[in-house]
Amino acid sequence: MKSFLAALAATLALCTANAQPYPSKPIRLVVGFTAGGAADVLARTIAKGLSAELGQQVIVDNKPGADGIISAQEVIKAPADGYTFLLGTNTAMVAVPALRPNAPYDPFKQFTPLSSAGEFSMFLAVSPTVPAKTLNEFLDTVAANPAKYSSGSSNSASELAMLQLLATKNAKVVNARYKGDTQALTDLVSGNIQMMFSTGTLMPGMVKDGKVKALVTLLPKRSPLLPDVPTAAELGIAKNLTITPWAGFFGPPGLPADVTEKLSAGLRAALARPDVRDQLVGQGFSAYGMTPAEFTVFFKRQYDGFVTTVRENNVKFE
Secondary structure (H helix, E strand, C coil), rough: CCCHHHHHHHHHHHHHHHHHHCCCCCEEECCCCCCCHHHHHHHHHHHHHHHHHCCCCCCEECCHHHHHHHHHHHHCCCCCCCCCCEEHHHHHHHHHHHHHHCCCCCCCCCCCEEEEEEEECCCCEECCCCCCCCCHHHHHHHHHCHHHCCEECCCHHHHHHHHHHHCCCCCCCCCECCCHHHHHHHHHHHHHCCCEEEEEEEEHHHCCCCEEEEEEECCCCCCCCCCCCCCCCCCHHHHHHCCCCCCEEECCCCCHHHHHHHHHHHHHHHHHCCHHHHHHHHCEEEEEECCHHHHHHHHHHHHHHHHHHHHCCCCCCC
């Protein structure tokens, strides 16, 4: 009888716990980058706002390594209860599944899209020695003298964005790959390369100091960091440039619809908070949320654009 009552009590306790409204305990946000980096700072800024919106602490859990595979697989294996979700970027959610033979996961079948986080700043930086003041002049110059120019990139998004940009004038140049924007910008200033898309926060200061020129941003709106730089949309080429460095949030597969909506709504509200937006703007990040349906469309478009550009240009990534 005692064992029966004990089992009954345990069952009732479990039912009571399951009946508690979501969220009823701290939430874990998994990030595939080391502490202190741009993505980590982004995650912690949004986590603080989300904690305020949901009334539960959101704890950032850094799982770096393997191009984001470790963090992605951590979330895939997590219970579908809304207490573990992922900050994913181009690398883990697009480059890995699109380019790796025997990719370790399917980004469309093994995750539940929650919301976009927004886009990292991306500006076209060119050497001040390049005789062009506008993007159109620059592209015409490169197309007419391709042997005189070379580009640099520190990630797949910036390299593919450059390929798409040059394709508007049927131009091709040799690209050099770097481990980070700092090294690439150093070579840009010294003249070893003449152009690059930069996603870091270093470039705006270099533009103001006259060390490089910025001709266009791929952000949806002009950046307050460089308000004089026009957008691709303003220049009429946005439809040709589908690659952008973005970040978004994903839950495990099979996340219940009510939990998905609650977490997504909380993320969108957090991203709209003035304190969160102000902090992210200072980091060169354009923050905006999307509904799960909107984010799914955006994510698929980014994936398709990435794959198409890679195939058309026979790009190989290691």
